[in-house]
Amino acid sequence: MSALPLPLKGLRVIDMTVVWAGPFATVLLGDMGAELVRVESLQYVDVNTRGQAMVPPAMLTGQGGQSYPNRDPGPRPWNRYSQFNQTGRNKKSFTVDLTKPKGREIFFRLVQQSDVFIENNAADVIENLNITYDVLSKVNPNLIMMSLPAFGRTGPYKHFKAYGVIMEAVIGHTWLRTYPDSDPTSTTASFMADAAGGASAVFAILSALYHRIKTGHGQHIDMSQSENVTHYLSQALMDYSMNGRVQETMGNRDPSRAPQGVYPCAGEDMWVAISCGSDLEFRCLCRAMGRPELADDPRFRDSTSRYKNQDELDPEIMVWTLDKDHYEVFHTLQQAGVTAGPVLTTPEVFDDPHLLSRGFWETIIHPEAGTHVFPGPIIEMAKTPLHIWGRQPLLGEHNEYVYKDLLGYSDAEFQQLVSEDYIGDTYIVARERQQVQPSLDA
Amino acid sequence: MMQQQLAGDVLALSDVTVVDISTGIPGSFCSKLLADFGADVIKVEPPQGDPTRSLGPFPGDVPHPEKSGLFLHLNTNKRGVTLDPSSPSGQVLLRRLVGNADLLIESFGPGKMTDWGLGYEELAKVNPRLVVLSISNCGQWGPYKDFKLSELTLYALGGTLHHTGIPEREPVKMALTVIQFQMGQVAAIAAMAGVMVSKWQGVGQYIDFSLFEAQAGTIDRGGINILTSAYNNRQPAIVRAGPDSFRTIQPGGVYPCADGYVQITSGRPEWFKRMLKTLRREDLLLEERYQPFPDCLYRADLKDEIDALVFEWTLQHTKRECQELAQANEWPITAVSTMEDLFTDPHFRGRNYFVPISHPIAGEFEYPGPPALPAETPWKPGRAPLLGEHNQEIYCTQLGYSLEDLGRMREQGVI
Numbered sequence: 001m002s003a004l005p006l007p008l009k010g011l012r013v014i015d016m017t018v019v020w021a022g023p024f025a026t027v028l029l030g031d032m033g034a035e036l037v038r039v040e041s042l043q044y045v046d047v048n049t050r051g052q053a054m055v056p057p058a059m060l061t062g063q064g065g066q067s068y069p070n071r072d073p074g075p076r077p078w079n080r081y082s083q084f085n086q087t088g089r090n091k092k093s094f095t096v097d098l099t100k101p102k103g104r105e106i107f108f109r110l111v112q113q114s115d116v117f118i119e120n121n122a123a124d125v126i127e128n129l130n131i132t133y134d135v136l137s138k139v140n141p142n143l144i145m146m147s148l149p150a151f152g153r154t155g156p157y158k159h160f161k162a163y164g165v166i167m168e169a170v171i172g173h174t175w176l177r178t179y180p181d182s183d184p185t186s187t188t189a190s191f192m193a194d195a196a197g198g199a200s201a202v203f204a205i206l207s208a209l210y211h212r213i214k215t216g217h218g219q220h221i222d223m224s225q226s227e228n229v230t231h232y233l234s235q236a237l238m239d240y241s242m243n244g245r246v247q248e249t250m251g252n253r254d255p256s257r258a259p260q261g262v263y264p265c266a267g268e269d270m271w272v273a274i275s276c277g278s279d280l281e282f283r284c285l286c287r288a289m290g291r292p293e294l295a296d297d298p299r300f301r302d303s304t305s306r307y308k309n310q311d312e313l314d315p316e317i318m319v320w321t322l323d324k325d326h327y328e329v330f331h332t333l334q335q336a337g338v339t340a341g342p343v344l345t346t347p348e349v350f351d352d353p354h355l356l357s358r359g360f361w362e363t364i365i366h367p368e369a370g371t372h373v374f375p376g377p378i379i380e381m382a383k384t385p386l387h388i389w390g391r392q393p394l395l396g397e398h399n400e401y402v403y404k405d406l407l408g409y410s411d412a413e414f415q416q417l418v419s420e421d422y423i424g425d426t427y428i429v430a431r432e433r434q435q436v437q438p439s440l441d442a
Numbered sequence: 443m444m445q446q447q448l449a450g451d452v453l454a455l456s457d458v459t460v461v462d463i464s465t466g467i468p469g470s471f472c473s474k475l476l477a478d479f480g481a482d483v484i485k486v487e488p489p490q491g492d493p494t495r496s497l498g499p500f501p502g503d504v505p506h507p508e509k510s511g512l513f514l515h516l517n518t519n520k521r522g523v524t525l526d527p528s529s530p531s532g533q534v535l536l537r538r539l540v541g542n543a544d545l546l547i548e549s550f551g552p553g554k555m556t557d558w559g560l561g562y563e564e565l566a567k568v569n570p571r572l573v574v575l576s577i578s579n580c581g582q583w584g585p586y587k588d589f590k591l592s593e594l595t596l597y598a599l600g601g602t603l604h605h606t607g608i609p610e611r612e613p614v615k616m617a618l619t620v621i622q623f624q625m626g627q628v629a630a631i632a633a634m635a636g637v638m639v640s641k642w643q644g645v646g647q648y649i650d651f652s653l654f655e656a657q658a659g660t661i662d663r664g665g666i667n668i669l670t671s672a673y674n675n676r677q678p679a680i681v682r683a684g685p686d687s688f689r690t691i692q693p694g695g696v697y698p699c700a701d702g703y704v705q706i707t708s709g710r711p712e713w714f715k716r717m718l719k720t721l722r723r724e725d726l727l728l729e730e731r732y733q734p735f736p737d738c739l740y741r742a743d744l745k746d747e748i749d750a751l752v753f754e755w756t757l758q759h760t761k762r763e764c765q766e767l768a769q770a771n772e773w774p775i776t777a778v779s780t781m782e783d784l785f786t787d788p789h790f791r792g793r794n795y796f797v798p799i800s801h802p803i804a805g806e807f808e809y810p811g812p813p814a815l816p817a818e819t820p821w822k823p824g825r826a827p828l829l830g831e832h833n834q835e836i837y838c839t840q841l842g843y844s845l846e847d848l849g850r851m852r853e854q855g856v857i
Contacts, residue, residue, distance in 0.1 A: 004639065004643055004645060005643070007635040007636075007638050007639050008635075008638075020661055020662075020666070023661070024660070024661035024665075027661060028628075028631060032635055047709075047710055047711070048709060048710065056736065056737045056739075056740055058737060058740030058741070059690075059740055062690070062740065064690070066670050066671075066673065066674050066677075067670055067673075068673065069673040069674070070673070070674060070675075071674065082666065082669045082670040082673050083666050083670075085669060086661060086665060086666050086668070086669040086670075087661055133817075148814075151789060152793060152815075154792075154793060155789045155790075155792045155793045156788050156789045156792055157769075157789040159769070159772075160769045160774070160776070161713075161769065161772050161773070161774040162707075162774055162776065163707050163709065163774065165705060165707060166705055166707055166774050166775075166776045167776075168705075169696075169704070169705030169776045169777065169778045169779065170776045170777060170779050170784070170787070170789075171779065171784055172779045172780060172781050172783070172784045173616070173617055173620065174696060174703075174705055174778045175703075175778055175779060175780050176617035176618065177614070177615070177616050177617035178614065179607070179608075179611065179614055183696075183698075183703070184696045184703050184778050185695065185696040185697070185698065185703065186607075186608050187606060187607055187608065187614055187696075188605065188606045188607060188608075188663075188682065189663075189694070189695065190606065190616055190662075190663065191662050191663040192616055192620055192621075192624065192662055192663075194661070194662060195624055195660045195661055195662040195665070196623075196624055196627060198661065199624065199627040199628045199630075199631060199660075200627055200813050200814060201814070202631050203475060203627065203630045203631050203634060203813075203814075204813075204814040204816060206631065206634035206635065206638065207454040207455060207479050207634065207816065207819065208454065208816055208819065209638070210454060210455065210458075210634070210637070210638060210641075211452075211454040211816075211818070211819050213641075213642065214457070217818055219816055219817045219818040219819065220816075220817045221814055221815065221816045221817065222814070222815045222817070223813070223814040223815065224793070224795075224815075227790070227793070227795050227810070227811065227812070227813065228813040228814065230784070230790075230795075230810045231471070231515075231623060231810045231813060232618075232619075232620040232623035232624065233617065233618060233620065233781075234511070234512055234515045234516070234618070234619070234623070234810075235497075235498065235499055235511065235512055235618050235619070236617070236618060236781050237515075237781060237784075237810060238499050238511025238512065238514070238515055238807070238809075239498070239499035239511060239781070240781035240782060240784075240785055241511070241785070241796075241807045241808045241809070242499055242500070242501045242511050242807050243499060243501065243502065243503070244782075245499075245781075246780045246781050246782050247781060249617065250617075250618075251614055251615075252594055252612070252614055252615050254592075254593070254594075256497060256498075257592055257594075260592070260594055261594075261612075262594070262598070262603070262612040262613050262614075262615075263612075264612070269604075269682075271598075271604070271612060271613060272598075273594045273595045273597075273598035273603070274595075275592040275593075275594050275595050277590070277592060281590075334586075334589045334590065337590070338590070339590040339591060339592050339595055340595060341591060341594075341595030341596070341598040341599045342598060342599065343598040343603050343604045343613055344598065344599055344600075344601045344604060345601070345604050345678055346601050346604070346605070346664070346667050346668055346671040346676075346678050347671055347676040347677070347678060348601070349600075349601035349658060349668060350668075350671075350672070350676060352599075353585055354580055354584045354585050354586040354654065355654070355655065355658060357584045357585055358581060358583070358584045358652070358655070360655055360658070360659070369673070370673075372669065372672040372673065373672060374668075374669065374672075375655075375658055375659035375665065375668060376659065377659070378628060378652075378655050378656045378659035378660070379628075379631065379632040379635065379649065379651065379656075380581070380649060380650040380651065380652070380655075381632070381635065381636065381639075381647060381648075381649050382562075382647045382648040382649065382650070383639070383645060383647040383648075384635075384639055384647065
């Protein structure tokens with residue numbers, strides 16, 4: 001059967017998103033067939049999105065250097081930055097300077113021809129550029145505008161600067177996710193809120209598109225990413241609401257699933273996660289470990305006792321896992337009916353037999369960053385199959401398409417805009433540094 | 443009254459009908475999102491109730507099937523019926539229910555619905571426009587299709603757990619069940635995509651939603667690291683490096699303060715200047731070891747000096763003071779809140795984020811409010827259904843069964 005048009009085929013989305021949350025939202029929209037047009041600027045280097053225009057050599061030897069293929073930023077680092085390229089698929093890029101009147105006019109012409117405008121900048125960015133919904137809806141009354149700042153567009157924290165990790169602290173996630181015998185300073189930043197914000201924004205946009213089909217009405221959607229993600233802490237939140245109790249971290253444990261934990265396996269820094277969802281599962285675990293008598297031990301009789309006495313149970317499990325491969329433990333336990341999973345390292349994720357067998361990975365050939373595999377679309381639709389149909393755009397790669405094909409600028413006008421630094425493929429700061437460099441050497 | 447009526451008319455999804463027979467967080471959160479924006483969600487539970495009803499928290503810590511905080515939160519605005527899908531009469535009921543629905547959400551695992559004669563092909567005969575969203579651990583096919591997963595093991599498989607925590611210890615998960623909520627939020631996108639194709643193109647379809655893939659394909663820290671690793675000969679992108687793993691000499695991570703902790707973010711080079719301004723130490727930038735800027739940010743020998751300055755400052759202030767002082771200079775710091783802090787936070791209170799919802803048995807409590815605020819199509823507060831609360835309304839009034847039929851099905855344990 002030939003595939004039907006993708007769910008969002010024919011819709012154009014203006015993408016002025018930054019960092020992770022917004023770009024994840026537009027990845028999902030692009031996967032579903034929308035045309036994504038990224039608004040970028042030669043004047044402003046967003047280091048959190050495109051990386052740095054000029055990468056300090058000292059950075060390349062540290063953690064940050066890994067953001068570039070083989071720790072080499074190349075002559076145009078912004079086209080080789082992993083954080084951009086992981087969220088860049090299925091998108092187009094054009095450049096414009098929105099701080100100038102002519103740039104605004106260009107942008108308005110694009111707004112007229114678009115269905116959705118999405119941005120997750122700090123709340124004041126859109127106000128300062130004066131491209132708020134009030135302004136844009138006069139240009140295109142059917143426009144759906146999605147704003148997802150960290151804390152929303154009203155309230156005392158409206159202007160707070162924030163990443164996902166900052167929002168997670170405020171809503172109580174950081175407090176709840178450390179080691180039980182330690183304090184919140186002892187775990188890695190999580191950035192779970194970014195993925196949450198991106199997904200929530202897409203759901204809101206789809207609902208608004210659905211409404212627009214019925215009524216013809218566009219609208220503005222304000223979203224506080226931090227409010228959205230409070231839902232994820234349901235049990236702790238409802239416990240405070242119902243009982244006034246402040247929950248503390250439980251680490252890897254869960255009173256309704258005991259024992260639950262991460263146990264060491266053979267090899268350096270290799271682990272397996274085990275999580276017993278019932279008395280039966282615990283009995284199966286004991287049998288699989290060759291320790292059936294543990295299941296009858298009164299200390300481990302039910303989930304409540306096992307949760308209370310897990311410190312005594314953990315060494316028994318650890319002794320069994322310690323010299324085994326984590327995939328081996330995973331398969332042994334799954335076959336025995338016990339919930340378990342290997343704690344995969346990033347390289348192992350690429351080779352996982354299940355993901356490979358389902359064709360999860362897709363290959364992208366990129367002219368400046370090389371050929372690599374990427375996680376494919378995460379929604380498997382039988383009749384409108386999603387896939388990666390376009391690679392990540394180079395900075396300004398689609399200027400010709402946007403200016404000439406979409407907006408109708410002539411060749412002469414296009415050249416004029418090139419000379420005025422609206423259109424280009426190199427950040428101005430990088431161009432100037434490159435021009436200065438030879439004279440310094442000389 | 444009039445106003446309520448008007449508000450009801452503009453709910454975005456008011457003409458979407460969903461039958462949700464799933465259990466667990468992802469499916470229930472997915473259909474909650476749909477219901478709160480107006481979809482008519484019929485929550486189908488087994489006669490003994492959704493297992494979530496037995497999970498806490500409970501008011502006063504007394505378990506009661508109508509008082510589970512998790513269940514009440516996950517099932518707002520839904521109507522509730524009961525049926526046993528393993529019984530022939532239950533199967534007939536479910537086929538009748540989906541006859542008029544746009545979407546069915548199920549999570550029984552591969553093959554189960556087909557065994558009951560409720561597979562996609564069968565249901566499509568009843569309603570060709572129906573979308574069936576199957577949420578399962580690892581998808582409907584492939585080597586792991588029958589494997590059991592939980593919050594911890596799902597996060598382990600997705601690849602992000604390995605680099606969360608500190609190097610001397612075992613990896614440590616995210617709090618509670620946040621990954622399953624995230625999966626539910628993505629599943630809601632799948633649901634909407636399916637419904638939009640169904641309504642606009644007139645075609646229903648099957649959606650195979652694998653939690654494992656949704657987790658491995660999510661652009662969180664793990665997702666970014668997958669490409670970073672691919673870019674470097676598949677070396678681990680990051681080792682579990684504790685709170686320091688994302689920083690230069692700029693402070694980053696959780697720092698103790700006078701009354702708790704604050705979260706500091708490392709990021710843009712200009713944030714370092716904002717930090718110095720907040721600490722009233724802008725003079726440092728004039729000193730030779732800080733030349734040139736921002737290259738000095740990569741000088742490991744300056745890290746201790748900066749950390750000492752930051753610790754001294756944070757320890758002198760409360761978490762809210764740190765937040766206010768830093769944010770006034772656009773230096774991203776926030777308080778590490780407890781639930782009490784969150785519920786009393788002036789920002790969340792100022793936006794009236796928490797909404798009181800009353801329930802005839804559990805009572806009135808505050809719930810988290812709208813995940814997004816569309817200007818024209820509002821989010822509506824509403825309560826979760828009692829077990830089987832709408833059996834009569836849906837089976838008799840909507841599907842035309844008699845009260846006698848209902849009684850008989852109840853006796854047979856079908857509903």
